Amino acid sequence: MVNKEFIEQLDEKYGIKFHKIELLEEAFTHSSYANEHPEGSRDYEKLEFLGDAVLELAISDYLYRHYPKLNEGELTRMRSNIVRTEGFSEFAIECGFQDQINLGKGEEKAGSRNRKTLLEDVFEAFNGALFLDQGLPAVQKFLHLTVYPLIDRGEFDDSRDYKTDLQEFLQQNGPVEIEYNTISESQLPSHFVVELKVNGKLQSHGEGHNKKSAEQQAAKAALAELE
């Protein structure tokens, strides 16, 4: 069951107060739990169906308004990077959803609470529930505090492969040793810091929600300085 502290935290951190608390309960109920508690428990699958479309529109709208210079192809690629990403599971953790999931006994034993796809589903279902409870503007407000800042940091922008570009740039006049080292790594929320060394000398740093993204950011910073 969704606990009181979590409900308070949702209000404090995100300004969200559910009118229909049963929608929040449903968003956090896995089918394995609903099967074990058939007296009225509904699982999150239908909210996930809705939440998937809610996130798709909210993110499309944000990209359309905030990236006026991107063309339709670039917008579509960026949208699919965001929607397809495993990042949603990290937001679910960051928002404290993980501890609220109602799981059946078998799934709990199997460690499903840490499964990325399940956490992603719960994030989608939460957004579906919020949409039903308070409409699209409430979802957009929530995403302004969670997903959108990462978009603006360029974490989903793979239109340019900075690592490859840096390598090609540096090796114009012969081989160069390029090294990426993870110097900090945390899981809740997922955050990586990477340093980039060129021929053993520190060149730049990069941060990201995963290692790949942090390395891209480090390469981007190096290119900005060197090019």
Added chain:
Amino acid sequence: MVNKEFIEQLDEKYGIKFHKIELLEEAFTHSSYANEHPEGSRDYEKLEFLGDAVLELAISDYLYRHYPKLNEGELTRMRSNIVRTEGFSEFAIECGFQDQINLGKGEEKAGSRNRKTLLEDVFEAFNGALFLDQGLPAVQKFLHLTVYPLIDRGEFDDSRDYKTDLQEFLQQNGPVEIEYNTISESQLPSHFVVELKVNGKLQSHGEGHNKKSAEQQAAKAALAELE
């Protein structure tokens, strides 16, 4: 250019008055026209990007609310039947969008005004423009007058193949002659009426936005009577 009669008709038929008429103009402007008129013409591609997500959410929301008995898998299949369908092009024609499209000379000559994919794109772009101009509720109101009635008539429900089921039912005791004849067919809007004869005797009728759908409806009606 979007003409005055069309703007009046949009208001009369659907109660839609655009605040920003330039969004409506953009929704109807093909890239071939924008290329020929670079002084300020914007093509519809970015509105189509947005409209695609707008339709996905509006339709998901409608299905979620109006089909409480469907499970998540059935909802997903029905949504993809609707969104994937070429039916959007027929709505574009029905709503009078076809004559408003700004096309380049070459595309006009090539007959692109009748191309289904282009008409679909324009329908999506129109919904993107309406969303930007007036928000999701305005889109939902418009779809209540266009797309949703077809959903409720079961035109996108392919969870059951009625034609095959009817054939199997009728041929339990040996071969039977089943015949579908199109008895009425119109294009603006697209509407088909089909009669179903069993061993030469009239059994039922079916209507639909295409021949396949009308035949399915006729088979469904026959099964309802015979089973």
